[in-house]
Amino acid sequence: MSNYKAHIMICSGTSCKASESENILEAFREEIEGHDGKFKVLKTGCFGFCAQGPIVKIYPDNVYYVKVKPEDVKEIVEKHLIKGEKVERLLYEDPKDRVKLVVHDEMEFYQKQYRIALRNCGFINPENIEEYIAFSGYEALGKVLTEMTPQDVVKIVKDSGLRGRGGGGFLTGLKWELAMKSPGTEKYIICNADEGDPGAFMDRSILEGDPHSVLEAMAIGGYAIGANKGIFYIRAEYPLAIERLKIAIRQAENEGLLGKNIFNSGFDFTIEIKLGAGAFVCGEETALIHSMEGLRGEPTKKPPFPSESGYKGMPTSVNNVETYANICPIILKGSKWFSSIGAENSKGTKVFALAGKVNNVGLVEVPMGTTLREIIFEIGGGITDGKKFKAVQTGGPSGGVITEADLDTPIDYESLKAIGSMMGSGGMIVMDEDNDMVEIAKFYLDFTQDESCGKCTPCRIGTKRMYEILERLTNLEGDMDDLQKLKDLGNMIKDTALCGLGQTAPNPVLSTMRYFPQEYEAYAKREKTKSYRIDAEKCIGCTACIRVCPVNCITGKVKEAHIIDESACIACGACFTACKFGAIIKP
Amino acid sequence: MSIIKLSINGMEVEVQKGTTILEAAKKVGVHIPTLCHLNLEGFGIVNQVASCRACVVEVEGRNTLVPSCSEKVTEGMVVKTDSARSITGRRMAVELLLSNHPKECLTCAKNLECELQALSQDLGIREIKWEGEKMDYPLDKSSFSLVKDPNKCIMCRRCETMCNDVQTVGVLSAINRGFDTFVGPAFNLDMDNTACTFCGQCVAVCPTGALTETNDVGRVWRALHSSEKHVIVQVAPAIRVAIGEMFGMEAGSVTTGQLAASLRRLGFDGIFDTDFAADLTIMEEASELVHRIKHGGRLPMLTSCCPAWVKFFEHQFPDMLDIPSSCKSPQIMMGTVMKTYYAEKKGIDPRDIVVVSIMPCLAKKAEAARPELTKDYNNNVDLVLTTREYGAMLKEAGILFNQLPESDFDSLLGESTGAAVIFGTTGGVIEAAVRTAYEWITGEELENVEFHQLRGLEGIREATVNIGDLKLNIGIAHGLGNARKMLEDIRDGKSQYHAIEIMACPGGCIGGGGQPYHHGDMDIIRKRQEAIYKEDRSKVRRKSHENTAVLKLYEDYLGEPYGHKSHELLHTYYIPREKI
Amino acid sequence: MPIKSLDDLKKIREKNSRIVALRERGESSDERIEILVGMATCGIAAGARDTMISLKKAVDDMKLENISVIPVGCIGYCHSEPTVQVNIPGDAPIIYGNVDEIIAEKIIYMHILNKELIDDHLLNKIFTKA
Known part of the structure; x- marks a missing residue:
């Protein structure tokens, strides 16, 4: 970049675009003409704090200007690019203590992550x-x-x-x-x-x-x-x-x-x-x-x-x-330095592997006390495909789910335990509205009962029995009694298993039962159908679904509402994807 | 040792530091059920894996229930064994075990001897809420000695403790993961293809029917019912002090007379006492020892009466096969004499003779089938029953053992001495050998035949016996782990012994794997041992070389002890075997 | 020579102080450019080896002697693996994501040689370090 004195980076994310970033771009292009190519205007992706848009970033000074209007461009060029002075009134402003920040590393948004354990990862050659x-x-x-x-x-x-x-x-x-x-x-x-x-x-x-x-x-x-x-x-x-x-x-x-x-x-x-x-x-x-x-x-x-x-x-x-x-x-x-970071009884930072239905899947290291909302929606960039957040699993197969209601819980060892999950080693799996919580619990339990060392009775046999009940439920062969059994077994295993792994194995089930009882009941009462169905009101009879169904279980004449044979449906979802009229109802 | 004060169910208890909650509860009359837990007191054998969770109790301030069998008391501890939470935890643990257990109690070998069954009854379990998939593995019937049914394994790990820690055989361990976990040999090999010695100590402690002896009762019945066969029977020394337990008699009752009577009632054509062969063994073994000492042969000499021990050293010390005595065990010597001398005397084709042994042991079943111990394609011993199987046979025949009038063994080959009886306990074989060797070496009469320095129940014992000018250093080990230590010392050149007696089972044959179940009560073993010595004291002749029937056998048939004919008939050789 | 004192350690540290300044702040006294490639299991699985090869080939092809291509660990941007960091003396460090073989070439030809950022692949350094 040494040929250029500066890069002018203009956000062209959807929301900035909506607020005139195109016009700003044009204005910059006009304004820098005649400066011998010392400056270069670039479109960039979203900087992530769209409420402040449109945003302009000056590289390499790392200065952000927010809420920029086309008429501000001239001032930025003349004052900042040529004279090297910052345009104070457009600088990013931290809402809390109203200190204007210039270097992006210092902005609150970016301070969400603080790297102690990961301090050198990605910055040194590990073999040197x-x-x-x-x-x-x-x-x-x-x-x-x-x-x-x-x-x-x-x-x-x-x-x-x-x-x-x-x-x-x-x-x-x-x-x-x-x-x-x-x-x-x-x-x-x-x-x-x-x-x-x-x-x-x-x-x-x-x-x-x-x-x-x-x-x-x-x-x-x-x-x-x-x-x-x-x-x-x-x-x-x-x-x-x-x-x-x-x-x-x-x-x-x-x-x-x-x-x-x-x-x-x-x-x-x-x-x-x-x-x-x-x-x-x-x-x-x-x-x-x-x-x-x-x-x-x-x-x-x-x-x-x-x-x-x-x-x-x-x-x-x-x-x-x-x-x-x-x-x-x-x-x-x-x-003192270390204990100044983090929460009351949980000092320092924690590394999480953020995964699942979240935009920025990755490793994050945040100070203890950061909220789940900050991790998922700010660092993680929210839920993929604009879907609705449903729950996040922390603590892996030993932990539990945390719902919308607890998203503002600051993360520390005790508070996570209090809401039925745990810190665990740092897995964090985000689930959206499409995830079936009973299936999620079944997945984790399948893992733990398979990984059980088999030594103590509650873990060896108890987790297997819990898994069998979940299978019964999801196969629509269970009943309401099974829900009580699940709870009884879960609580007993927690109370009697030999090691921490056994004692925590029922957590995914117990916590999903606590927060999503209706999903369990739907299975127990067999209200949940396993098959897709067609909303006759919406179906226009285009036959798109009939053509993609791999088991030929959809029938119906052209321009008449189609019908899915529920006993033959394998719930593959092909019809749902094919339907352009939202007429397919998910199970 | 400091004293710890705690409260159990509201009662104050004071116990020594290091006591478990289970033991402390016993002190105030509180019974906590256990299943996997096993403490063979006085033998230093403890299985404390805390895996079954049938003994969990509530301790104030603890997040979870704790296993009382292994949790040590602490000052001020508040324990509740009878809270709803404790009872529910224990009950569900047992219910879960039952949910994965074949409910075939009526036909199970352990019916009425099963600790899981007893626990279920104690807890009043009438229904199992958690039915589901059950383990479904094939039975291992590969060996002559034992049957392994993985589907009945409750992972108590007692067998593993016996096999690995006590016997150091190392065949059994937990295999697989999760619900599929059970105890078995590596790669779930057939037991017959492993280094298993068939000592049967796993069977002796298994709380359920997962490990039982091979049942040969039917074959014995068939032999008895066959008119062409001459069916004779021998009983080992340790049977007479144990079988009474199966018929409500006090542990330690000496029932030699009832035993002979019961055999006669069952219709055996000849009833004999393995004691006769024990005396014969001493004639051979003492001769061999004297020979080795006089001719600078390999020392120490190790006894070879115990077939589990024999298989153990073949697998574990294949480089030292010249150390054990070459004598066959008393069981096989008896069978050999029966099919040669007895057959000749009686004028019966040995192929028409069926020799049945009643042994306190599972390894004796495998021993009888060893190819090198058969003669002319004919087994020396055809069928072996354990004490337990024989007891079951008597029950089936409706013989009220405890009410039988006493009877004697047959006169031919029927005589035996006190030296033979003590073969049934640890230290007995070597004491019997010393009684004979003493008189042979010194030429003097031995006044006091009781060598108390050789007795006891410590795992490894040693003593020096003065025989004239010779100071005979003697070692005794019971339990194969102890035997291993002795052999390692010999291999390292650290051993100073002339002779060593080794028995695979704790206590010797009185604690054999085929004896009535002791259910962890080691007083039973002690009482059996006392009974053995009592029987010895009651005998007129207490030295093997004074057994007139044995002397007559040499005169009539064998010639010299350790001579040509006895070498041919009464001695054997050993085979190096793989370690796994 | 084994390190036997804090002074010995300090000497090694000073000898290499240039890379700290360059990687953290983009400051450097010499003209050496560094390209750091995230080569942890995740990066490699996403194709970082090909990225690395492509970068080295482009460097060789252009006979650029002042560029070091250095394997490093994971920076945590799983959503954008493979990741590459370009440290040019005098410029703030730039991190790129989803760098396949083609983008790797572009980094050499566009960014390093023509001083032009590949804006579709720019990532922000969204953390501070201890």
């Missing part, structure tokens, strides 16, 4: 340790080893308020303190990279984008609890992450940042990788430890907690990838 070091890598470890005692480290992590990001939400500093205080001839620090929720990939992204940040944090944790051995438990389905980890470990060893006498401190630390077979239950820490020991990946009762008796019966701290990714910034910037 020098790039990591350039972005302050290994400084935290150096500081810890040369200036701090293990007690200091535990204290700073404890004071920061960092809680486990794998879902449990246990205070990381406290976990480290317990392991530090537990006696043992050998101690272990483990990274849990057995990410297994359907639709969740936060940990994988961190490991693929910034592996050193996790290794460094493990060494810091090792120093804090008194472990000289770190073990990475990662599922074999993550080959790229494993490859990058291996490279990172080798580089760190070559640089003396892992191995013997790190930073001349006398502290030795090595890291080994153990591959898991990807069983969901192995994300549970006791099951994970058993799997590492070569045993069947099954949870055992806690207490004893791994901090007292874990891997090989020794004090062990198991922490999640994202938890580790927060450690180095806490060490470098201090516990």
Whole structure:
């Protein structure tokens, strides 16, 4: 861009277009003529805050002008582009404290995301340790080893308020303190990279984008609890992450940042990788430890907690990838900095994998306390195809659905629990008006009952029975009694299953039953038809549906209302798509 | 140890730190049902997986119900075992188990012995609300010893604890996931194709009918009904102190006389005591030991009476097959003598003789079928029943065992000594061998035949017995895990023993896998052991080499102990086997 | 030489300080241009390898010696994978989404050589970093 002094970027999104952005574009073109091609006018996509439109952005100054009118163009060109002064009256204005902002990074809209765990992802070459070091890598470890005692480290992590990001939400500093205080001839620090929720990939992204940040944090944790051995438990389905980890470990060893006498401190630390077979239950820490020991990946009762008796019966701290990714910034910037971000009892940020019926599917990292509405509608860009929002599932198969009524709930561990879901590891699946909540619950339950380790009765048999009832309902073979049974079983499994996975397995069912009882009742009363139907009022008899039906279950003469044979309909939806008159009624 | 105070159902309880809620509740007369839990007290065997959830109780301040079998008490804990929430939780756990359980109680081998059945009755379950799909796996009847029915497996993992932790055989573990999970060998191999020793300890602790012995009762009935066959029977030492339990008698009742009488009533053509063969075994084994000591042979020598132990070392220590004694087990020696000497004496074609054994053991069934232990294409022992099967046969025949007048075994090959009886308990075989070896080596008479240093129930015991100038170092192990430790010491050159006795089952044959179910009550095993020693004390002759019938057998037929003919008939060899 | 002190670490950091300034603020003392390609599993699945190859080929074809094409992790824009970030000294970093082989070529020929943004593929950096 050095040939141009500036780019003038004009939003040509629908709403800006509606408010004259075309005319503004023309005005700029006219205005800059004769400036020797120093400036270039561009149309761009929507900037996302359409209420302020039309919007004009000046690159590379990162200045936004809002509510621009064609008559403002001359002033912008003369004042800003030529003289380099900003046109104050058109600057974006933060409604709250009425401070005009110029650089887009500072605007409230963009501040919705704040990246601590993902700070280096996408900005460094994960296979190059020098790039990591350039972005302050290994400084935290150096500081810890040369200036701090293990007690200091535990204290700073404890004071920061960092809680486990794998879902449990246990205070990381406290976990480290317990392991530090537990006696043992050998101690272990483990990274849990057995990410297994359907639709969740936060940990994988961190490991693929910034592996050193996790290794460094493990060494810091090792120093804090008194472990000289770190073990990475990662599922074999993550080959790229494993490859990058291996490279990172080798580089760190070559640089003396892992191995013997790190930073001349006398502290030795090595890291080994153990591959898991990807069983969901192995994300549970006791099951994970058993799997590492070569045993069947099954949870055992806690207490004893791994901090007292874990891997090989020794004090062990198991922490999640994202938890580790927060450690180095806490060490470098201090516990106060970290605890100033986020909500009352949930400090810092959380990474979510935003997926489902949302426009901007992606990884987002937001401060705790951000509302679901902000994530879904502002960062996520709202629901696809302009459909209506119905619910969002957090906590994966262990969580529950959150409806419109709770969208303004600030996200933290406690508030999500209070509305029947949970933080979980960070999967966030958005559902729109077309999603059938009973089917959604069935999907999750199918996953958990399949992934159950089979050890305890409630999880092994109970989740299967719940799944069977859901199948019965959706096949329109159930009754109202089944709804009570579902509830009874769900509550019993929550109360009696051996591990956290079993205890949370009924959540998707219980929470959808709580918020969408009518959908369950429709199945139980068999009001729900499985087939599509035709609204005879609207049908003009064009035969479009008849021609696309793969099972030939639609009959009717031309220009007469058609009829679907409900017993033969396979609910494929082809007729619905084909009908141009909205005459097909969904099941 | 510090004292913990807690409240259970409103009652104050004081217990030692480390006590579980279950044990604490017992103290105040509160029974909490259990299913997967198993604690073989005094044997150091505990299965505490907390998987069945039939014992869950409410603890104040806890989000979920907790398993009382494994949750340790804490100061000030408030426990409610009788709240609606606790009862519902426990009841639903059992209902769920029943919903995936074949309801064939009437024809199940464990009918009236089944702990799930008992629990269902205790909880008054009359209807199962959660009917649905049931597991449907084929039965494993591949082996001669046991039947595995995965559909009755409730994942209590007791068998796994016995197989892996106690016996260190490692054949059984949970396989598959979710609803399809059950306990079985890797890849659900047939049991016959695994390193299973058929010790039967899995069967001994299985709460349901998922693991039972192969039932040979019908075959024995058919043999008895056949007019062409000469059907004779032998009973092992450990049967007489256990079978009474099946007929309402006190544990530890000695029922040798009733046993002989019952066999006679069933119509066997000859009734014999395996004790005779035990004495014969001592003649051979003590000779072998003396031979090895005198000629600088391989030491220590290990006993070979226990077929589960034999199969264990064939699989696990195939490099050390020269260590065990080459003696056949008493069961097989008896069968061999029957089909040779007895047949000759009686003038019966050995092919017309059916030898039935009644054994406390499942491995004896597999042993009888080992190809190298057959002679001239004819089994030495044809049919093996466990104590339990024999008890069932008596019940079927309407024989009121406990009311029978005492009777004796047949006179030919009928005599036995106290040394033979103690084969039934851990330490007994080696004590019997020492009684004989002592007199043979020193040439002096042994005054006090009881070697108390060899007795007890600790898993591994050792003692030094002075035999003249020789200090004989003796090791004893029961339970295959303990045996493994001894063998590893031998392999590492750390062992100083001359002779070692090994029995696969905890307690020896009195705790065998074919004995009446103890249901976790280890006092029963202790009482059986006391009864064994009582029987020994009641015998006039207590040293095997004083058994006149045995001496006559050598004189008439075998010649010298450890001589040519006995080598041919009474000794065997071992086969290296795969580890899986 | 193994790193044995914070000073050793600092030296490496200073040696590479240029990339921090360039990637974060578009400032750089030299003329080296960086193109960062999101090469996490998600990016690769969406075709980032082809994007990478195409970028490198275009760089080679034009004998552009002052351009480094660097694989990086995921920036989180799953909706627009593969993503590419162009860091030209003196310009604010520009992020592109849905960069297939053709767009990759365009990035070299239009953006780098002709200083023209490919506006249909522009993405905003919608976050701040610790």
